[in-house]
Amino acid sequence: MRRLATWDLRALSFLVLAVCLLVGLRADIAAAATAGDQPSKPPTLPEPLTREAIRELVARLSDAEVRQLLMAQLDKAAAAAPAQTEAGMSAATMAGHTDRLRDRIGAVLHAAPAAPGELRAAVGRFSAGGRPGQLAIVCGVFAVLLTIGGLVETLVARLFADVRQRLGAGGEDTFGVQAGRALLRLLLDLLLLLVFVATVIGAFLIIYQGHGPSRELFILLLVATVQVRVAIILARFLLAPHAADQRLVPFADAEARGLYRGVVGLAVLYGLFLVLAGFMQRWEVSPDVRLFVLTAGRILFVAVLLYTVWRQRAPIADRIRGADPGPLRRVLADLWPLLMTAYVLVVLLALTVEQLAGMAMRSKAGILSLLIIIGLPLIDMLFCRFLGERSLARAAASGEAGPSFVPVLRKGVHIVVTVGGLLAIAQIWEIDLFALAARGMGSRVAAASIDVAITLLLAYLAWEFARTAIDRRLEREATAKAVSDAGEIGGTGASRLATLLPLARVFISITIIVMATMTVLSALGVSIGPLLAGAGVVGLALGFGSQTLVRDIISGAFYLMDDAFRLGEYIDVGDAMGTVEKIGIRSMQLRHHRGPLNIVPYGGIRRLNNQSRDWVVEKLTFRLTYDTDIVKVRKIIKRIGQELEQDPEIGPDLLQPLKSQGVTAMEDSAMVVKAKFMAKPGNQFVIRREAYQRIKKAFDEAGIKFAHRQVTVFVPPTAAGALDAAGAAGLAAVDDEKKG
Numbered sequence: 001m002r003r004l005a006t007w008d009l010r011a012l013s014f015l016v017l018a019v020c021l022l023v024g025l026r027a028d029i030a031a032a033a034t035a036g037d038q039p040s041k042p043p044t045l046p047e048p049l050t051r052e053a054i055r056e057l058v059a060r061l062s063d064a065e066v067r068q069l070l071m072a073q074l075d076k077a078a079a080a081a082p083a084q085t086e087a088g089m090s091a092a093t094m095a096g097h098t099d100r101l102r103d104r105i106g107a108v109l110h111a112a113p114a115a116p117g118e119l120r121a122a123v124g125r126f127s128a129g130g131r132p133g134q135l136a137i138v139c140g141v142f143a144v145l146l147t148i149g150g151l152v153e154t155l156v157a158r159l160f161a162d163v164r165q166r167l168g169a170g171g172e173d174t175f176g177v178q179a180g181r182a183l184l185r186l187l188l189d190l191l192l193l194l195v196f197v198a199t200v201i202g203a204f205l206i207i208y209q210g211h212g213p214s215r216e217l218f219i220l221l222l223v224a225t226v227q228v229r230v231a232i233i234l235a236r237f238l239l240a241p242h243a244a245d246q247r248l249v250p251f252a253d254a255e256a257r258g259l260y261r262g263v264v265g266l267a268v269l270y271g272l273f274l275v276l277a278g279f280m281q282r283w284e285v286s287p288d289v290r291l292f293v294l295t296a297g298r299i300l301f302v303a304v305l306l307y308t309v310w311r312q313r314a315p316i317a318d319r320i321r322g323a324d325p326g327p328l329r330r331v332l333a334d335l336w337p338l339l340m341t342a343y344v345l346v347v348l349l350a351l352t353v354e355q356l357a358g359m360a361m362r363s364k365a366g367i368l369s370l371l372i373i374i375g376l377p378l379i380d381m382l383f384c385r386f387l388g389e390r391s392l393a394r395a396a397a398s399g400e401a402g403p404s405f406v407p408v409l410r411k412g413v414h415i416v417v418t419v420g421g422l423l424a425i426a427q428i429w430e431i432d433l434f435a436l437a438a439r440g441m442g443s444r445v446a447a448a449s450i451d452v453a454i455t456l457l458l459a460y461l462a463w464e465f466a467r468t469a470i471d472r473r474l475e476r477e478a479t480a481k482a483v484s485d486a487g488e489i490g491g492t493g494a495s496r497l498a499t500l501l502p503l504a505r506v507f508i509s510i511t512i513i514v515m516a517t518m519t520v521l522s523a524l525g526v527s528i529g530p531l532l533a534g535a536g537v538v539g540l541a542l543g544f545g546s547q548t549l550v551r552d553i554i555s556g557a558f559y560l561m562d563d564a565f566r567l568g569e570y571i572d573v574g575d576a577m578g579t580v581e582k583i584g585i586r587s588m589q590l591r592h593h594r595g596p597l598n599i600v601p602y603g604g605i606r607r608l609n610n611q612s613r614d615w616v617v618e619k620l621t622f623r624l625t626y627d628t629d630i631v632k633v634r635k636i637i638k639r640i641g642q643e644l645e646q647d648p649e650i651g652p653d654l655l656q657p658l659k660s661q662g663v664t665a666m667e668d669s670a671m672v673v674k675a676k677f678m679a680k681p682g683n684q685f686v687i688r689r690e691a692y693q694r695i696k697k698a699f700d701e702a703g704i705k706f707a708h709r710q711v712t713v714f715v716p717p718t719a720a721g722a723l724d725a726a727g728a729a730g731l732a733a734v735d736d737e738k739k740g
Helices: 002-023 027-035 051-060 063-086 091-111 115-127 134-159 161-168 175-207 212-239 253-282 287-311 313-321 327-357 363-398 406-428 433-441 443-476 496-523 528-545 547-561 630-646 684-702 722-739
Strands: 570-572 577-583 587-591 597-601 616-624 654-666 671-679
Touching: 091 287, 091 327, 115 134, 115 212, 115 253, 115 287, 134 161, 134 175, 134 212, 161 175, 175 212, 212 253, 253 287, 287 313, 287 327, 313 327, 313 363, 327 363, 363 406, 406 443, 443 496, 496 528, 496 547, 496 577, 547 587, 577 597, 616 684, 630 654, 630 671, 630 684, 671 684
Parallel strands: none
Antiparallel strands: 570 577, 577 587, 587 597, 616 671, 654 671
16 A cells, blocks of 8 residues: 555656646647547546656646646546545445456465565565575574674663663662653663664775675664664563563563563564565565465464454453442453454454555555554553652651542543543544534534633543642541530540531532532623623622622621631530531521521621530539648548649540639538649530549548538427427428528
8 A cells, every 4th residue: 555655745746747747848739739629538547657658648648638637636636535524435436446356365375376486586576696606695694693783782782781781670669760860771771772773874884895786685683673672672661571660560570571571572573574565665566465464464463463362351351340440441441352352353354455445545554543542541640659659658758637639640641641542543533523523513613612621621630639639638627526424515626627618628619619600601601791790780689689698698798817717626606505516608506405407697607606616614612621631631632633633544635634722612511622624625514524533532531521402400308399499490490491
């Protein structure tokens, strides 16, 4: 097909040159030649189109016929693509192609027995002007030159042995460092390859004796060798079959070696076929024999490729499936060898039919597309692994926990790699996506669709980054801590950022949605200026009609700016009290310590009592008998306060230790002694319970007794009505006890 395309280009160039020469002739001669005769049948290009046929055609055509033929060919080239796209290929054309294809297949099969003779004749044409057995001599000399180049490359490699050893060290490095080391090793391998090529070329120039075909074959062999070496170097760069710590792609040792052997085998086959194809084309092997040999070579190459695919289907399926596969990834992992086999066979069939029938089926674009499809997952895998390990290393170094940016970055990498791959494939197939969209929807709609897609993509990525950043920050912030005993008031609130960030997340989402919507409407041709003005008018009307709502929102904003309350704090707003569970735009939710949930609008708050901010003072009251030693009581309370302060569970929550406040009141039957401590909000009840238990135990050990409410009645023996008075006094004491 390449040869036919070259002939077409040369023929067209020759025709254009002929037209330019003929136009310079006298106009009257041209007029006489065209006016004296009736219009004849337009000239056509001969089949097959060869150099001799072109020269013969131009020699016998007049300038008018040349011009007519040129216009006909240009019109055909301009109208061929749209005609085939819109109307399709007619049945007659399909039948003609089928007949021609059948004839070509028959000719190729009949030429197969003549292949050895054709190749011997090509070898004879190559050896003309040289020595007998010139081909064997050239191949032997090339093998010697390769040996010399290999020896020089080995010597230079020994000079860089220390450098390579240092580049191979560092198994504990991050992926970024490993990739940098691998890239430096790749550059070193390419440098050694350059030394090898320079040595081979220099040695050849020394022994070259002026035989032109030998020089051409040497260049062909050297180009094929370099291509094979480059493929092997790249495979070693990615797979590192003998060094697991230097491997960039996540394959096991056996899997990496299997893939590496497959790549090496395919590269060697490709180099051999490249030399054979170039030799047959240069030394004029017949097209039928050449096509037969190349088709056999392609079948062998495809067989080796499919063998490698099916042999390595399990490890590659595991990489496609991933750690958390979705339905699509599971299906692709199960079907990828079948899809690859079908695609390779279709490309092979298309390439063969292209060369048999001379139809432009773009089979080479299929091969390049296959390489891109294979390369895209590798690129995606390398970038995702680099970002993942870098993020994990940074999180481990800083001790941060919580959501990571890795999923968001991976989504971005997937999108960029996929879009880039699709654009590259479209470029290879010469598909103008915008032109197709413009023909199907119109240029304005196509441009708007692209703008809308880009806007939605950027909005999605912006939201994911913002949401992840807020979630990471929330993980690091102090969360609300409930009281130690259910049913009690108090509790430690969350940090100010933990209170405001959920609201910021809501505002950011609304902002992104509004901006994306405005951008999409603008891309669709909608003027957003009147919309903004209308929104302002509507907002003003709503402001006048919903003054209570506006008051609630503004009051809430000022409360939050003043840091009056936070999530998890216990507050009293007069009509309701409880723990702040949720903060909204116009109201908040308070959970009472006994369970009920109160919805409190910000505008209705007249006063606010926060019982969870900074610290809390808890007081303990004891009623002791009058014969109690107060000094002993003070010492006991002080000792217990020191014990609580040293307790590993209670001590961190104590801000000031337990201490005695002395006697604060004298009652009829007891002395009232008080003690107090300062603690963090939320755990004061645990400390109070523990303090009571220890004080009770210490008082019992010290013989200190608690006073009970009692009334002592003295009844004289000779008093009248003594029993009645005693009964009345007893009833009064009982009443006082009940009231107290």
